[in-house]
Amino acid sequence: MTRAVVATLAVVLLVASLSVSPAVAASSADRLQTPDRFDTTTFRITLYDNGSATWTIEHYQPLETENETEQFRTYATDFEQNETELYSDFVTDADALTRVGTNKTGRQMAARNFRRSAGVVPQQERGVVRMSFLWTNFARTYTERLVVSDVFEDGFYLGAGQRIVFEHDTEMAFTSARPAPASRSNPDSLQESTSITYVGERSFNSSRPYVELGRSNATESTATPNATTAEVATGRSMWQFALLLAIVALGAVAAAAWRSGAAGAVLGGDDGDGTATESATEPTTGAAVTEPELLDDDDRVIKLLEENGGRMKQVDIVETTEWSKSKVSMLLSDMEDDGDISKLRVGRENIISLVGEEPDAAGSPFDEE
16 A cells, blocks of 8 residues: 655655755655555645644545454554654654755744644544644745745655645635645635645646735735736736726827817917927827836746847846846746746756747857857
C-alpha cells in the first residue's frame, strides 16, 4: 500500500536548500511517504489572519474486518501514549521545514504546538492518524490579504492517493487559486468556499499552488501593487474601461461644445464667429488610451516586448516596470502558460520573447544587437 510522496513540499525544500545535508533530505523523503499500513494521505493547511497556518497530516487505513479494527485501536492507543518513530520523525521534519522556509522566503518561521491523535473513524470503516503543528509566518501578509506561494518556490508534487486541502479561519475569503482546484466546498463560488482541494497524482510548477485570501467585497481596493491575481486584473480592467469611456465621452462633448461656440463664450477664447483662438487646443483622447497605467499587466509586458524588438531580459522587465521580481516571475509564468510569450534560460538569465520572436540558436539572444 505504499504511496510515494517523492516530492512533497518538505522534500522539495529540503533537497533544494544548501542548509540541509543530502543525508537529511533523503531521510526526510523516506519518512514523508505514506506509511505502509496506510492507504491515503491528506495534507490539510488551515490559514490564519497573521499569516501562520496549522499543517495537519492525516494518514488513513481501510479497516475491512473486526480484527483489523481492533488491531488499529491498539495501534492508536500506543501512538497517542508513547513516543513512536512516526511522530518523532514528524516533529524533526517540521522543524527542518520551517528552517528551510526561513532561508527561502526571508520570513522568520518556526514549528510550534505539535499535536497528535489516532482512532477509528465512526461509520467509515477506516482508521486515521493525525499529526499537526503551527507553522508561523507561512503566508505573505498584506493589508487585508494573504498569499500562499513563495513556500512552493521549487514546485510541489502530490502522489497517487494524496491530496492537499487549503482552509482558513479568518474573516477573509478565497479570492484566487491557481491552478484551478479539483474541488471546493461551494462548487458555485470560490469566495463562498471554506476549503479548496487539489488531488494527486499531479505536479505543480514553480510557486504553485498559488492561494490568495482577501476581502470578498473589496478585492481590488485591498490588493497591494504585488497582486497579479485574475480577480484583481479583472477589476482593474473594468475600472480602466469605464474610465476610458468617460474620457472619450468627455472629449466628444467638449469638441461639440467648442464647435458650437459655447465653450468659447464661457472661456472667453472665441473671436465671435465660433472659431477658437490660436491659444486654444482641441482635447484629444489618444494619450489616455496608451498610458501605461491604463494597460493591464499582460498588455504592458506585450507592449514592452514590441517596443524592444520582440524580446527582453526578465531583469530588464523588472527594472522598466518597477514591479517586484516575484510579481514579474508569476506574471510571466501565467503568460507563458497562456501562450502569449516564451521563456528561454540563458546562463543565469531568462530571455522573454513574443511568440515567433524566439532566438534561433543558443548563445546570447542579443548578439545580433
